[in-house]
Amino acid sequence: IKHPLQNCWTLWYYENDRSLLWAQNQKEIASFQTVEDFWSLYNHIKPASELRQGSDYSLFKKGIKPMWEDEANRRGGRWLLSLDRKQRGELDRFWLDIILCLIGEAFEHSEEVCGAVVNIRQKGDKIGVWTADAGNGPAVLEIGRKLKERLRIPPRTVLGYQVHKDTIEKTGSVSKYSYTV
Numbered sequence: 495i496k497h498p499l500q501n502c503w504t505l506w507y508y509e510n511d512r513s514l515l516w517a518q519n520q521k522e523i524a525s526f527q528t529v530e531d532f533w534s535l536y537n538h539i540k541p542a543s544e545l546r547q548g549s550d551y552s553l554f555k556k557g558i559k560p561m562w563e564d565e566a567n568r569r570g571g572r573w574l575l576s577l578d579r580k581q582r583g584e585l586d587r588f589w590l591d592i593i594l595c596l597i598g599e600a601f602e603h604s605e606e607v608c609g610a611v612v613n614i615r616q617k618g619d620k621i622g623v624w625t626a627d628a629g630n631g632p633a634v635l636e637i638g639r640k641l642k643e644r645l646r647i648p649p650r651t652v653l654g655y656q657v658h659k660d661t662i663e664k665t666g667s668v669s670k671y672s673y674t675v
């Protein structure tokens with residue numbers, strides 16, 4: 495008997511093919527709902543740190559697309575972990591820790607979690623944990639605090655939460671945080 499997870503999760507891969515639209519570049523890889531099937535998939539694919547610049551992995555609850563427009567994401571936002579270029583060596587550890595928090599339902603408010611995205615970028619990698627309701631302060635903050643703790647991020651490092659609506663409307667690179675932990 496395989497060990498069932500509380501939710502079914504879908505892994506997506508984004509590769510930057512400029513001849514296609516952004517949404518067309520989002521490819522579903524596979525879904526899993528047991529611990530064993532997760533590890534088989536994880537051990538089968540390339541680590542995030544080996545993806546081409548401009549690529550993403552996204553892990554979302556089955557049925558939720560890794561995009562702002564999805565009904566489950568529309569009113570939400572993301573806790574954003576921005577890594578320095580020198581931290582590429584830590585990327586896989588951070589990404590796996592976050593995946594395990596998600597599929598292991600590590601948060602008290604895990605029903606608010608939609609998924610997570612890792613962006614492989616020349617200018618510095620990013621990992622975002624997407625939650626459903628940016629207005630639910632207690633849930634958003636609990637998830638952020640637990641993330642910081644589970645990722646063993648030093649207290650002096652500030653994590654910010656960006657509302658998707660603000661990210662969509664943002665002009666320039668100014669990141670507006672609605673919450674910080």
Ligand SMILES: CN(C)c1nc(=O)c2c([nH]1)N([C@@H]1O[C@H](COP(=O)(O)OP(=O)(O)O)[C@@H](O)[C@H]1O)CN2C
Pocket residue numbers: 516517560561562563613615
């Ligand atoms: C449905 N739809 C079009 C749509 N829906 C979306 O949900 C969505 C996009 N478009 N995204 C597009 O990618 C660009 C880079 O963002 P990035 O997060 O990769 O970050 P970088 O600027 O490459 O570091 C964004 O500027 C946006 O154009 C991003 N995104 C999440």
